[in-house]
Amino acid sequence: MKSKEQDAGGQQADDVKVEDAGEQQADNAKAEDKAKAGGKMNAAEEVLASMAAASSLRQVVGALVFSNPAPISAEAVRNAIRDRALEPGEVNPFAKITTRDVVAALDEIAQDLHRLELGIDLVEVSGGWRYQTQPGCGRWVRALLKADKPARLSKSALETLAIIAYRQPIARSEIEGIRGVAVDHVVRALMEMHLIRATGRSELPGRPFLYGTTPLFLEHFGLKNLDELAELDPSLGAAKA
Amino acid sequence: MASVDEECRFDVGVFEGPLDLLLYLIHRDELDIYDIPIEKITRQYMAYLEGMKRLDIDVAGEFLVMAASLMLIKSRTLLPVERRGDGEEEEEEDPRLDLVRQLVEYKKFKDAAGTLMVREAGQAECYLAGGEVVIADGQADDAALRLADVSIIDLVKAFAEILKNRPVAPIDHLKPVVWSVPEKIDAIVKRAGSGGTFRFTELFDDKAPRGEIIVTFLALLELIRQHKVKARQDGEFAEIFIEGGDAPGGGPPEAAAEQRETA
Incomplete structure (x- = not known):
């Protein structure tokens, strides 16, 4: 205009x-x-x-x-x-x-x-x-708002999110390979929370969905961008033969 | 072995999976993740599964698969190292190597999840103008994602507390079973119906015999499973409350009726 x-x-x-x-x-x-x-x-x-x-x-x-x-x-x-x-x-x-x-x-x-x-x-x-x-004021803010502590994510949700955040785009089967447990339920729930989204499809047989994090994920954890994620522990190198 | 028994009674089930349990065992005994004493770890792992069964928690398939792999690795380490004709020892791959790789990879992300948890805890204390909480809150009311939900372990711990103070009645003669789960289900539903809330501990009469307490607890677990009542705990170690669930209809639950028929 x-x-x-x-x-x-x-x-x-x-x-x-x-x-x-x-x-x-x-x-x-x-x-x-x-x-x-x-x-x-x-x-x-x-x-x-x-x-x-x-x-x-x-x-x-x-x-x-x-x-x-x-x-x-x-x-x-x-x-x-x-x-x-x-x-x-x-x-x-x-x-x-x-x-x-x-x-x-x-x-x-x-x-x-x-x-x-x-x-x-x-x-x-x-x-x-x-x-x-400021975080240090949270308890007083809650007292004023008569609010409970906000619900936090479970351990299994956090582990799944961490894997997706560092390895995106990643298929569900790969997440399961790392965690050693089924994650279909957690992945679906994280999708509903809009913390992750399907970003594409893998070339693997069956063309499974690939998942990545959303902007809301960054907001939830107070991250500027994905680069701000702490480096994975480098002392845990590849397994020694 | 008694001490292991005691320990595994309640700790099992808080693990996110077989890898989580293995890491816990390795950490607890300060073992080298790159040089796992496979025999020892297999024994302890099996003890935990045993504890899980005793709790009547369905042992997830993944735990059993890992048990099988541990046994396989163990048996392979017992095999004598094959020697070649030229005297040089064959560079046999350590049968533990795959497991170690998997554990190390998993540990990385477990640690990263810990960092995320700390970040989230900080964010959970921050509010926007207007009082909206900064973290994504309550958008998916999914039990699988929420930390605040009372786990089966919390319930069992609270239950064990109640049982502890109850002396075992001396057995003078065997009585027929007086209490039934369907009966107790009806009683709890009546109490929790129409939005009622009561303390977990109130569920158990001070003078009630162990048998009745156990039946009441089983009834409660059944109702929770059917989402007919909810267990709520506002903070760690806080009192557990039982409240009416979402399931529609105030009448006696179907399952109770079914059980009565089959009884």
Whole structure:
């Protein structure tokens, strides 16, 4: 839905970005001066001052992550900020930001939140960012919500998941070969929980399904991506002859 | 052997499979996984299966297959090493090698599952704005996946606790059987019906003789198996509660009726 005009506007904004940001700051500074000089701003002036467009990328990034209902990737944050449709005459101070800028801002917020001990963390899971309460506060949160401890996965479910996570795509028979027990029931239940999914079919006779983990798997265990899985114990090498 | 008996009475069944049980035995006796004393491990493995049978737990087929392979390996290690004519000893493959490979591979993933469990425990303490829990929770209410469910082992342990405090009645003369499972099933259903909940321990009258307690327990197991009642335990070592199950219909369970007919 981007018109040519807006494109042009964006282009223009690129050129004048620095000046514009300067102006914005000047505006804010004026409001502050006024507050100091006149003693107090009245309530309306305060609201107006707070509504001046945010000038720091951190502010905007933090707001987007907070308001998005699901974890949001740094790219999605960048696109939303960079490509916002502008009002006539408006320039976008963030027209040139990169994903790396966004990630830097996210990292800063995460560190500040942690340092200030505010009870919430900004975390990256499954390729997206979200706010969540700190683990040490869980018992109090549950007391407030009158909630029980959430149900956790059984040993057999965790073992099956571990094998699938490290060896995906993998057929059921291969999982059974490693665990030494039948896993059809567990695999079906894990599918229903959307922690695993069928990712294809094997070339083996009967063309059995191959299974892999889902993004929800990463969320469940608080993993950024599959690379974050700990390395399998290397001291357990191949069996000595 | 008595101590092994005691031990295996309740521990068996918590193992995820034959490999899990073998790893436990190896770890317990601090054995070298690459140099398993096959004779010893086979003996202990069989003792555990024996314990399982005593508990009347169906020994899963996988456990029996492993028992057979252990015996096969054992017999092969007993065979004399064949010597070639040229005097050089044949590089006979260690008959244990396949088993060792399998155990090592399984152990890797068992450890990885342990790491996942710790991660999950941390995540289970985190909440989103609005109070939603971070981990995937309650989407599949599948008994096979849930840790919180009371296992047969927990029930048997709780039952053993109750039996322990009960003196064995001296046998003066043999009495006919006074209690029947169907009767007890009816009694429990009546109690748990219409959303009733009661403590596991309340099920057993303080003065009830052992025979009656055992029959009551069997009735409870039958009802759980049929999903007519549920056993719930809110935390480790916490009290076990029995509550009415999902099965529709408040009347006496079919199985009870069937059993009465055949009795």
